[in-house]
Amino acid sequence: MINEMRIKDKNKASMRKVMMITLSFIICHLSFCPASAQRMDNVTTHSKYIQAVDEYRPAPGQYVNDIPEYEEGDTEATMVQKCTERIAGDYQNTHLIALGGWGGYVTFHFDHSIANIPGQRDFAVWGNAYQEQTNQVFGGMNEAGIVMVSKDTNGNGLPDDPWYEISGSCDVDSVGKVIYNYEVTYQRNPMGNIPWTDNQGNSGTIDRINQWHPQEYYPAWLPDGLTFQGTRLPDNMVDLSETVDSSWSQWYYVLIGFRYGYVDNLPNWTDKADANSWNYEGCGIDISWAVDENRQPVNLDFVDFVRVYTGLNQKCPAPNWWGETSTEIQCAEDLHLDASLDAIRQATGIRTVEKGEMRNDNKVYDLQGRVIPHASLPTPYPSKITIRNGKKYFTK
Numbered sequence: 052m053i054n055e056m057r058i059k060d061k062n063k064a065s066m067r068k069v070m071m072i073t074l075s076f077i078i079c080h081l082s083f084c085p086a087s088a089q090r091m092d093n094v095t096t097h098s099k100y101i102q103a104v105d106e107y108r109p110a111p112g113q114y115v116n117d118i119p120e121y122e123e124g125d126t127e128a129t130m131v132q133k134c135t136e137r138i139a140g141d142y143q144n145t146h147l148i149a150l151g152g153w154g155g156y157v158t159f160h161f162d163h164s165i166a167n168i169p170g171q172r173d174f175a176v177w178g179n180a181y182q183e184q185t186n187q188v189f190g191g192m193n194e195a196g197i198v199m200v201s202k203d204t205n206g207n208g209l210p211d212d213p214w215y216e217i218s219g220s221c222d223v224d225s226v227g228k229v230i231y232n233y234e235v236t237y238q239r240n241p242m243g244n245i246p247w248t249d250n251q252g253n254s255g256t257i258d259r260i261n262q263w264h265p266q267e268y269y270p271a272w273l274p275d276g277l278t279f280q281g282t283r284l285p286d287n288m289v290d291l292s293e294t295v296d297s298s299w300s301q302w303y304y305v306l307i308g309f310r311y312g313y314v315d316n317l318p319n320w321t322d323k324a325d326a327n328s329w330n331y332e333g334c335g336i337d338i339s340w341a342v343d344e345n346r347q348p349v350n351l352d353f354v355d356f357v358r359v360y361t362g363l364n365q366k367c368p369a370p371n372w373w374g375e376t377s378t379e380i381q382c383a384e385d386l387h388l389d390a391s392l393d394a395i396r397q398a399t400g401i402r403t404v405e406k407g408e409m410r411n412d413n414k415v416y417d418l419q420g421r422v423i424p425h426a427s428l429p430t431p432y433p434s435k436i437t438i439r440n441g442k443k444y445f446t447k
């Protein structure tokens with residue numbers, strides 16, 4: 052379910068351009084790299100928000116081909132770019148994208164690695180979940196998306212490295228009701244209900260809601276027979292139609308929230324462990340919750356890529372109501388940008404210098420440790436206070 056108020060297209064190209072030219076560059080003098088961290092004064096040159104989207108493969112759904120809009124000739128690459136235009140940047144300048152039914156996903160990255168700070172939630176992804184108006188239950192429109200994280204271990208800037216799932220509260224609150232190694236395949240059915248089958252012997256459809264969403268529901272730029280794998284969370288839909296005044300609402304279905312560890316599951320900006328409020332434990336994700344394929348904890352110091360996929364496979368049965376459950380996301384942020392940058396510097400020993408100090412035989416790296424060709428450095432080089440080998444350099 053989308054808050055239509057938020058579906059406004061704005062061109063954010065100019066903002067992204069600013070983010071591009073404010074990337075800081077650094078030189079690593081390997082023989083002089085001290086192991087200790089040096090606090091940097093140029094942290095404002097990095098953004099805590101998403102820099103770009105890497106992959107967008109939604110499952111079919113009522114908002115697919117709509118947010119972002121598919122136009123004839125679009126390819127996977129152009130749809131990924133449209134997602135970047137919607138969700139890269141701060142909350143005021145971003146817009147929802149839909150992941151469709153179970154399994155549909157998006158992958159994105161920031162302009163730096165996000166550090167796993169011990170004892171802290173490290174990042175959050177904002178959606179459009181909200182508390183239902185009659186306060187009968189915890190939640191209301193909670194379309195939990197499952198989070199995965201990955202490190203760019205081969206250093207090629209692409210999300211082609213091992214992935215780890217974030218273990219959310221269902222793993223402890225709903226033991227026996229979570230389906231791991233779940234798989235669903237969707238079949239194209241132009242302008243009709245979209246059929247699916249799963250690996251548990253079930254089948255069903257993503258139903259059209261023509262009066263609200265008249266476009267095709269199968270992602271038009273993707274091949275037929277889309278298959279997704281992952282974890283299926285327990286159905287969370289309850290029918291409260293009998294508990295509300297029928298003159299106010301003929302049908303009243305709500306989606307119960309889970310305690311922690313998901314996206315589009317709890318209202319944005321809630322991140323307090325408060326079991327006495329509807330906020331419960333909020334939206335923040337701790338990288339320490341990452342688990343491997345055997346659901347065993349993994350010890351990640353940084354992550355470079357985040358993936359979110361729709362974790363629920365259910366639909367609201369009443370006519371003229373919600374249809375399939377679909378995770379939507381609008382924005383994401385590093386919850387501790389300064390700490391992430393400090394941790395990168397501590398781990399790599401890299402220091403920032405200004406361009407006048409550079410020699411052609413210096414190797415230049417970005418904060419992810421990737422080599423940057425001298426020819427692609429910006430001109431003029433941005434002025435700032437930098438630190439090299441523990442000494443401050445002031446540049447104009």
Ligand SMILES: [Ca+2]
Nearest residue numbers: 167168171338
């Ligand atoms: Ca952490």
Ligand SMILES: [Ca+2]
Nearest residue numbers: 203207209211
């Ligand atoms: Ca990679």
Ligand SMILES: [Ca+2]
Nearest residue numbers: 052194315379
């Ligand atoms: Ca939603």
